[in-house]
Amino acid sequence: MNSIMIALNKIFPMFNINMPLHTVCDLIRKLRPIPNWKIVCWKKPMTGRVKLNTDGSYLHDSGKAGIGGIIRNEFGDLLMAFAVSVVCNSNNMAEILATSYGVDLCLNWVSWN
Incomplete structure (x- = not known):
């Protein structure tokens, strides 16, 4: 566990190594990216074009x-x-x-x- 805390502190210098485990887990959960998606569709060019x-x-x-x-x-x-x-x-x-x-x-x- 200590190596995880040290790694987090290197990535996030303001991270407090002495935080309780549940606080660390909550912080990591908040760092997850929020999925964002959209439908992408290829459209044909106008007549006579490429x-x-x-x-x-x-x-x-x-x-x-x-x-x-x-x-x-x-x-x-x-x-x-x-x-x-x-x-x-x-x-x-x-x-x-x-x-x-x-x-x-x-x-x-x-x-x-």
Whole structure:
């Protein structure tokens, strides 16, 4: 039990190590995240348009990063998808690279067709 109290004190410096166990349990219960959910629905693009959905990911510990995306037409049909390893230094940069890469693919796709 003492190691739990020490760990809590390291994470929360204002935490009193000498609190009774029931008080500690009440505090931990209050720290739980409150579940928050919503229904997410993909919507088709307008007639004559395509829709690009992208994602980027960066793992700070390893420095590895990747981007991916999918392009669909007005009927929801897959036109193109991509997944690429990239070099960057943050999640935000990975997201930007994914969007940029996807937009370039969309523009090139238009010129191919």
